[in-house]
Amino acid sequence: MSSSYELVSIPSNHDDRGSIAFYNIKDILDFKIERVYWLYNLTQPRGEHAHKNLKQFMFCPNGKIEIDVDDGKNKDSITLDSPNLGLIIKKPVWRRIKGIDYNSTLIVMASEEYDENDYIRSYEEFLQWKLNS
Ligand code: TYD
Secondary structure, rough: OOOOEEEEEEEEEEEEEEEEEEEOOOHHHHOOOEEEEEEEOOOEEEEEEEOOOOOEEEEEEOOOOOEEEOOOEEEEEEEEOOOEEEEEEEEEEEEEEEOOOOOOOOEEEEEOOOOOOHEOOOOHHHHHHHHOO
């Protein structure tokens, strides 16, 4: 796995009534969360872009989500199929998000507020930007 991202386990507690998954932000993340958004009703892949500065922590509390990540050198495909798995994106990667089950939800905790200037929406531009950064 590249140093641009990390898969983490989210602790949980289970009993006859059901399960609770939880984490203290400081135990998992080295950045503050400024924004939360979630993807749902996914019918086609999306999120095909990179961010220059944004860090993100994402998890799939229900369903199954596939996230392709590409740091410009290595490509990987990560499947989030458990409420107890989280993906931290620490450095810029080109990514693509696909809902495997229609009812899948991807919750994303982001380090910055929405800023279109932080996006790179062309893969070629991303590769060039990586070379120069
Ligand atoms: P975007 O991040 O561009 O996703 P995708 O690459 O899958 O299309 O989000 C789609 C649109 O949603 C974007 O053009 C603007 C809006 N948006 C916000 O206004 N705030 C947000 O925090 C996010 C994530 C998206």
